[in-house]
Amino acid sequence: MTTGAVVVAAGSGSRLGADRPKAFVQLAGVTLLEHAVARLRDGGVRAIVAVVPDALVGQTQALLGDAAQVVAGGAERQDSVAAGLAALPADVDVVLVHDAARCLAPAALVARVASAVTADSPAVVPGLPVVDTVKEVDASGLVVGTVDRAPLRRVQTPQGFERALLERAHAAAGDSAATDDAALVERLGVRVRLVEGDPLALKVTTAEDLALAEWLLTRLSP
Numbered sequence: 001m002t003t004g005a006v007v008v009a010a011g012s013g014s015r016l017g018a019d020r021p022k023a024f025v026q027l028a029g030v031t032l033l034e035h036a037v038a039r040l041r042d043g044g045v046r047a048i049v050a051v052v053p054d055a056l057v058g059q060t061q062a063l064l065g066d067a068a069q070v071v072a073g074g075a076e077r078q079d080s081v082a083a084g085l086a087a088l089p090a091d092v093d094v095v096l097v098h099d100a101a102r103c104l105a106p107a108a109l110v111a112r113v114a115s116a117v118t119a120d121s122p123a124v125v126p127g128l129p130v131v132d133t134v135k136e137v138d139a140s141g142l143v144v145g146t147v148d149r150a151p152l153r154r155v156q157t158p159q160g161f162e163r164a165l166l167e168r169a170h171a172a173a174g175d176s177a178a179t180d181d182a183a184l185v186e187r188l189g190v191r192v193r194l195v196e197g198d199p200l201a202l203k204v205t206t207a208e209d210l211a212l213a214e215w216l217l218t219r220l221s222p
């Protein structure tokens, strides 16, 4: 098996509200994208495609050098994943799809997901239990009911797939959007396996997340 990765970094990061696309914001002087790529490489992945805004392809390739091939993304996350998938070397048969925004996802998580992808489990997602009580509310803010949280998981990336399956899922999806790649596989009727996630794989979405990631990084560093 040859494992490759698509790191999607072409989003604007509107909820973060920085002066540049979110993946190019720095944590400890290093962009979120570089952090994510470094951890994928530490997890044993060598064929990496980074998907960035069209205008940043050249400078990102210079930034990452041999660590990743850089291509332009699309309007939606799903379009960016498809662009990265198309650029992976032909010999890659297992693909990890990862958000640059989950820049601290550790190498151990990368390896756990990659090794869980098998012929019997061709689609694998990492996830964590829900720790809060979950309520369903109506449009006026009134509680409709309390949801059983026991079977729920908060799903992260990297998500791992047999390449042929992921390509089939994206081809079948067309313009019908999903918030993660596993959902496209689920639509094909293929069961997706869940493995244990990692709190460090938090998604940097808001300024508060960025501050938390910065703090975690200082705690992780020797």
Ligand SMILES: Nc1ccn([C@@H]2O[C@H](COP(=O)(O)OP(=O)(O)OP(=O)(O)O)[C@@H](O)[C@H]2O)c(=O)n1
Pocket (backbone or CB within 6 Å): 008, 009, 010, 011, 012, 013, 014, 015, 016, 022, 023, 051, 073, 074, 075, 076, 077, 078, 080, 081, 098, 099, 100, 101, 102, 203, 204, 205
């Ligand atoms: N057209 C897009 C949209 C998102 N992404 C990537 O998908 C990941 C998860 O998306 P999210 O964290 O929601 O990022 P943004 O879409 O940039 O955030 P926002 O919704 O706040 O604008 C990010 O690494 C982001 O760069 C992408 O590559 N291409």
Ligand SMILES: C[C@](O)(CO)[C@H](O)COP(=O)(O)O
Pocket (backbone or CB within 6 Å): 077, 099, 155, 156, 157, 179, 180, 181, 203
């Ligand atoms: C793919 C993902 O990270 C899984 O949790 C997530 O769905 C992407 O987040 P978005 O905010 O919906 O782009």
